[in-house]
Amino acid sequence: MSVDTHAHATDSAHGHGHGDHGHELPFWRKYIFSVDHKVIGIQYAVTALVFLFFGFCLMMMMRWQLAYPGQPLPVLGKLLGENNMPGGVMAPEFYNQLGAMHGTIMVFLGVVPLAVGGFGNFVMPLQIGAPDMAFPRLNLASYWIFLPGCILMIASFLAPGGAAQSGWTSYPPLSVIAPAGQTFWLLSMVLIITSSLLGSINFIVTIVHMRAKGLTFWRLPFFVHAQLVTSFLLLLAFPPLEAASVLQLMDRVAHTSFFLPSGLVVSGEQLKVAGGGSPLLWQHLFWFLAHPEVYVLILPAMGIIAEVIANNTRKPLWGYRLLVYSVIFLGFMSFVVWAHHMFMTGMGTTMSTFFQTTTMIISIPSVIILTCFLMSLYGGNIRFTTPMLFATAFLPMFAIGGLTGLPLGLTASDIYLHDTFYVIGHFHYVVAPGTLFALFAGIYYWYPKATGRQMSPLLGKLHFWFSFVFINFVFMPMFFQGMAGLSRRLYDPTVYAHGRGVQALNVVISWGAWGLGLSQLIFIVNFFMSLKTGEKVAENPWHSTTLEWAAPSPPGHGNFLTEPVVYREPYEYSVPGHANDYSPQFVAEG
Amino acid sequence: MDETVYGWWLPPDVSTHGAKIDQLILILHWFMALLFVGWGIFFIYCLIKYRQRPGHSAVYAPIHAIATKYIEGAVVVVEVFLLFGLSTPVWLAYKNSPPDDAKALHIKLVAEQFAWNLQYPGKDKKFGRTDEGLISGDNPLGVDPEDKDGKDDIITVNQLHVPVHTPVIVEVSSKDVIHSFNIPVLRVKQDTIPGQRIPVWFEATKAGHYELACAQLCGLGHYRMRADVFIDTPEDYAKWESENAPPPQEAPAAAAPENAPAGNSPGPDTRPQDHGPSEPKSPPLEQHK
Numbered sequence: 001m002s003v004d005t006h007a008h009a010t011d012s013a014h015g016h017g018h019g020d021h022g023h024e025l026p027f028w029r030k031y032i033f034s035v036d037h038k039v040i041g042i043q044y045a046v047t048a049l050v051f052l053f054f055g056f057c058l059m060m061m062m063r064w065q066l067a068y069p070g071q072p073l074p075v076l077g078k079l080l081g082e083n084n085m086p087g088g089v090m091a092p093e094f095y096n097q098l099g100a101m102h103g104t105i106m107v108f109l110g111v112v113p114l115a116v117g118g119f120g121n122f123v124m125p126l127q128i129g130a131p132d133m134a135f136p137r138l139n140l141a142s143y144w145i146f147l148p149g150c151i152l153m154i155a156s157f158l159a160p161g162g163a164a165q166s167g168w169t170s171y172p173p174l175s176v177i178a179p180a181g182q183t184f185w186l187l188s189m190v191l192i193i194t195s196s197l198l199g200s201i202n203f204i205v206t207i208v209h210m211r212a213k214g215l216t217f218w219r220l221p222f223f224v225h226a227q228l229v230t231s232f233l234l235l236l237a238f239p240p241l242e243a244a245s246v247l248q249l250m251d252r253v254a255h256t257s258f259f260l261p262s263g264l265v266v267s268g269e270q271l272k273v274a275g276g277g278s279p280l281l282w283q284h285l286f287w288f289l290a291h292p293e294v295y296v297l298i299l300p301a302m303g304i305i306a307e308v309i310a311n312n313t314r315k316p317l318w319g320y321r322l323l324v325y326s327v328i329f330l331g332f333m334s335f336v337v338w339a340h341h342m343f344m345t346g347m348g349t350t351m352s353t354f355f356q357t358t359t360m361i362i363s364i365p366s367v368i369i370l371t372c373f374l375m376s377l378y379g380g381n382i383r384f385t386t387p388m389l390f391a392t393a394f395l396p397m398f399a400i401g402g403l404t405g406l407p408l409g410l411t412a413s414d415i416y417l418h419d420t421f422y423v424i425g426h427f428h429y430v431v432a433p434g435t436l437f438a439l440f441a442g443i444y445y446w447y448p449k450a451t452g453r454q455m456s457p458l459l460g461k462l463h464f465w466f467s468f469v470f471i472n473f474v475f476m477p478m479f480f481q482g483m484a485g486l487s488r489r490l491y492d493p494t495v496y497a498h499g500r501g502v503q504a505l506n507v508v509i510s511w512g513a514w515g516l517g518l519s520q521l522i523f524i525v526n527f528f529m530s531l532k533t534g535e536k537v538a539e540n541p542w543h544s545t546t547l548e549w550a551a552p553s554p555p556g557h558g559n560f561l562t563e564p565v566v567y568r569e570p571y572e573y574s575v576p577g578h579a580n581d582y583s584p585q586f587v588a589e590g
Numbered sequence: 591m592d593e594t595v596y597g598w599w600l601p602p603d604v605s606t607h608g609a610k611i612d613q614l615i616l617i618l619h620w621f622m623a624l625l626f627v628g629w630g631i632f633f634i635y636c637l638i639k640y641r642q643r644p645g646h647s648a649v650y651a652p653i654h655a656i657a658t659k660y661i662e663g664a665v666v667v668v669e670v671f672l673l674f675g676l677s678t679p680v681w682l683a684y685k686n687s688p689p690d691d692a693k694a695l696h697i698k699l700v701a702e703q704f705a706w707n708l709q710y711p712g713k714d715k716k717f718g719r720t721d722e723g724l725i726s727g728d729n730p731l732g733v734d735p736e737d738k739d740g741k742d743d744i745i746t747v748n749q750l751h752v753p754v755h756t757p758v759i760v761e762v763s764s765k766d767v768i769h770s771f772n773i774p775v776l777r778v779k780q781d782t783i784p785g786q787r788i789p790v791w792f793e794a795t796k797a798g799h800y801e802l803a804c805a806q807l808c809g810l811g812h813y814r815m816r817a818d819v820f821i822d823t824p825e826d827y828a829k830w831e832s833e834n835a836p837p838p839q840e841a842p843a844a845a846a847p848e849n850a851p852a853g854n855s856p857g858p859d860t861r862p863q864d865h866g867p868s869e870p871k872s873p874p875l876e877q878h879k
Contacts, residue, residue, distance in 0.1 A: 268727060490813040574650045
């Protein structure tokens with residue numbers, strides 16, 4: 001099927017010009033069950049953006065309880081039902097549901113689908129000069145397995161006892177004895193992981209087989225390298241979690257005991273299970289996925305940052321090959337650090353020394369990548385466009401996230417900081433002002449390619465500055481709360497004296513979060529308004545060098561009007577002796 | 591409890607091993623701050639110096655930067671030092687050198703949703719046998735009433751009393767889900783995992799009233815799974831121990847007259863406080879200020 005579609009698409013590119021197959025597809029084939037990588041990419045991106053905002057809303061509700069414990073939540077408190085919000089005050093069970101679902105939604109329904117499903121699908125085939133993905137129907141299947149998984153996940157709020165409430169990590173035995181929402185969570189994970197697997201195979205085959213003429217490995221844009229490594233991580237790391245999810249599902253519905261030891265007594269009653277299982281087995285399987293998962297979140301983001309920085313500094317990326325070697329090394333190493341999430345489980349000192357050593361080793365390629373980006377600024381001619389603002393902010397924010405990983409990766413300091421707010425601050429700096437800022441940079445950068453119009457630069461800059469200020473009010477105070485010893489996932493931190501000491505910071509964080517939420521409205525307005533009123537642009541509005549800018553904006557089915565040929569490296573900006581400050585890969589004479 | 595000791599940074603450390611952990615945390619943060627500020631200055635310099643403006647253009651030729659190699663090299667060297675010079679030795683010293691079994695006070699801890707059950711071996715230094723089949727509302731640990739080793743065991747809920755300047759080994763476990771035994775001021779944290787018994791040790795250096803917090807999400811009551819930690823002076827601890835020791839069983843005068851010192855009436859009804867194993871109480875908090 002792939003060969004057929006490929007030939008068909010190429011044919012279209014040669015013969016008819018864009019967007020025209022000779023016959024018009026019906027609406028549902030063109031926009032709903034489309035096999036076009038761009039439509040699927042946009043479907044993924046829009047779905048993911050909706051879930052990102054939804055997941056953030058869950059957290060904004062939790063922030064009320066954290067800032068003002070036990071006080072009724074205005075307006076919403078009445079709407080969410082007496083079970084969840086008795087008298088308008090959040091119930092602890094509901095708080096735990098919101099927490100578990102926030103984590104799950106942001107990671108599995110938000111960031112990964114946007115970074116890989118959205119940007120990977122839309123940008124990667126264009127950047128390698130391909131008319132579509134290698135397996136377009138597999139691509140279609142991938143999205144349509146993902147979406148029911150998401151719906152199932154959200155629907156779990158309606159299950160008896162509510163949604164999953166054992167954290168996004170779902171540690172048994174808690175998750176096994178939890179209400180029905182956990183079964184939804186597990187089934188949904190099986191669907192989402194299956195979808196990821198289909199996608200990752202498609203990506204790998206496409207990158208390996210469908211590059212344009214002249215596009216050698218060392219001429220690939222860094223974004224494509226990042227997507228390739230990400231796809232391998234998805235392919236190799238997700239199956240263990242899929243298997244583990246099925247095992248946990250069996251523990252719940254078939255009363256097996258993969259993760260349940262003998263002799264459990266819950267609420268004074270002996271649990272009627274065979275026993276003999278191990279709760280730690282789940283943690284190993286989960287983190288074997290979930291650590292590479294961190295790199296699934298960050299690598300595509302780094303890919304976007306590379307594109308935006310090269311384009312806006314108007315000079316070649318500094319250390320391009322070093323960057324590529326570093327991401328490949330990161331990919332390998334990400335499989336041997338997982339147990340640093342488990343230092344407090346009582347593992348032996350040989351194990352823990354091994355894992356803290358690998359954890360320190362993995363920090364080295366991250367430092368190199370950051371250094372390469374920093375050195376790329378040096379000697380540049382920096383344009384502060386909206387995408388560049390987000391990319392610029394990514395660097396110090398990712399640095400904070402990376403540096404604060406050190407005390408957590410070292411066992412001795414982890415004794416104190418493990419499972420405190422310090423951890424939350426750390427990984428949110430990596431994922432929120434890190435990855436999410438990179439994804440915003442990507443949206444502003446490729447929006448003209450996808451729609452043929454620019455997003456409003458004024459609203460874009462407002463969105464950036466408000467987000468940048470508020471997000472630091474949200475996450476910076478968490479380091480101090482963690483230092484004070486405040487545990488994560490506490491419905492009411494003022495139960496503890498050391499929690500009362502940092503309660504004032506919770507008020508700051510909550511107002512920061514609500515401010516951040518409001519700032520996103522600027523983005524939403526800009527996103528929709530620009531579809532109608534944005535400035536119309538030609539193929540290459542950013543004066544960029546990579547292949548996606550050779551296609552029309554927006555590209556039609558089959559992408560390119562003529563089959564692109566690649567003549568040079570991806571980031572040939574400001575080549576001496578050339579009239580323009582950019583020499584695209586696809587133009588024979590610069 | 592003195593709440594003024596809790597601020598926006600590390601709370602006081604009252605353990606013998608914690609100083610090294612605090613030192614590592616402090617050194618790490620200085621290192622992080624140095625790197626971040628160094629990077630930050632260069633970063634802002636670049637953003638200003640190389641901003642787009644009329645007459646300015648980018649440099650095509652790759653910058654031959656030797657400094658970055660030295661900086662990256664230095665980062666690696668510092669990380670190796672942090673890893674093998676500080677973190678690993680501190681961790682190994684703490685994990686591999688528990689106090690002498692004979693000298694330490696042994697306590698068994700069994701976590702449950704949402705309470706901390708503690709079993710002290712009492713004067714005979716032997717724990718009574720426990721069996722999960724015997725667990726009931728009155729017997730949260732399932733102590734076997736037939737076992738004579740258990741007759742003098744002290745059972746408490748959410749009250750951890752330890753003497754100051756004495757090594758303590760707490761063997762932690764859980765009867766239902768995973769919890770985490772976390773006493774911030776003692777720099778102690780250990781997941782309590784059902785099906786496993788994991789020893790944790792510490793030696794307190796300062797008497798006072800502190801908190802034990804659950805650090806692992808364990809259900810709807812996770813947030814209130816809190817226990818009081820009393821680090822007692824030796825006198826206070828001895829007093830607490832004798833006040834909380836279970837009354838001798840049956841007819842004490844006849845069955846165990848040697849246990850009743852002269853002048854101290856052994857009858858349970860005449861004791862100042864009568865604590866059955868299932869209803870432990872602690873002395874009023876004021877005594878521990």
